[in-house]
Amino acid sequence: MDSHAPAPVVSRIVSGDVPSGASELNGLDLNDPDFTRFVCNPVSGEVFRLPDIDGTKKTMFRGCQNTGLLTRSAAAHGPADSYAVAMLHADRSGGTFTMRRFLSQTVEWEKLTGLPSPLPIRRPMEIYPYTPRRDLPELHFVELPGGSGWPVASSTDTHVQGMHRRVGVSEGRLCYVEVSQKDPFVLSSFALDDDGVGWTPEHRVALGRLCTVNGRGPKDTPRIAVIDPLDASVIFVIVGEHLLAVDMDMEKVLRCSPADETDSVPYAITSVLKPCVLPPWLASAKIPATGTSSGNKGVDKSKALSDLLVRVDRGKKN
Structure with a gap:
């Protein structure tokens, strides 16, 4: 530009x-x-x-x-x-x-x-x-999973809502992930059916008890960063100033690192992080x-x- x-x-x-x-x-x-x-x-x-x-x-x-x-x-x-x-x-x-x-x-x-x-x-x-x-x-x-649809929102609300839901591709399938707005901040994931007309529930885990940093759980709703392109059970979420890799199968945090996204807060629809696989x-x-x-x-x-x-x-x- x-x-x-x-x-x-x-x-x-x-x-x-x-x-x-x-x-x-x-x-x-x-x-x-x-x-x-x-x-x-x-x-x-x-x-x-x-x-x-x-x-x-x-x-x-x-x-x-x-x-x-x-x-x-x-x-x-x-x-x-x-x-x-x-x-x-x-x-x-x-x-x-x-x-x-x-x-x-x-x-x-x-x-x-x-x-x-x-x-x-x-x-x-x-x-x-x-x-x-x-x-x-x-x-x-393709309609979102039951209970995931929200009322018509203002443009500002749309930006805020976009921080807490994500569509991506993992293991060759289209996936949808969302996190609830209140504690315990339940993270749910779905996979698009083979016929492409509905969603199959895959995982459901409460982030409130998993994503603790320095002994404290999330104060605000975690932001969904990316879906791991090779493992659909691994979701990267942003909690405060930290990026956490959450394994929904094992219900544990695999790793944690600093995440400086101050330039994209509060109205970034997508995270500045992007999923990618770099071939040799x-x-x-x-x-x-x-x-x-x-x-x-x-x-x-x-x-x-x-x-x-x-x-x-x-x-x-x-």
Whole structure:
């Protein structure tokens, strides 16, 4: 994201006659910033700049948030041969969805409009990264487990509620986890049935007696961080300033570490922590080569992440 703001340098005396520079940002304009998107290998630092959507960087209000990435490999467990980048946007007025999708084979963004919604869109929706491979995605509605549905909430309530429930993938299945709002803060997990129409209860444990730090239990409702992608019985929760790995099968805390999420409190829907499995070959893997269609005009070649980072002291004068 690229925006502009004046950045005056304010000098102040720290001790004696030794000044120290402190920068301030005033008048930062985030109404419609420029967006540039990249595909990045997080281990090697290699990046590939995606073309601008609709030929513009002004895409904040075009339904171009919550981007998902999906790779595909000819080998079962090898580096990717191709990838897709996609984002899904709900059109509340028409009861349909719009999807933007970039395929590495074509090097172009495509727009699929009028995707029918499986139910009327009557309340705000938070769409997590969504990356379908099919030419025409099929959208399905699966109701949450009994007792998990909440009344229509304000936007603020939606943000707060989002801290205490999570949908994720573990052991190859879609999982749903939630924690009750009052002591003993019961943590419950469910797995989507094979037919994709309902949920099977998997685990249920009271966090109030398990998640004690320095001899004290949770004061506020624990926040759900992530579901372990390899073990559906392990849920990471944030209690105060600590991250705890809870094994729901064994009903015990496996480990505890500091968790500094002050920048995401109190209205972050998802934790800044993300579940991932890094394969051993990722460090040497290259981002799949893109196609040769005319859509790649103006697209940068792959380069190292360090080539794109801009130092604040590089001598900009305005």
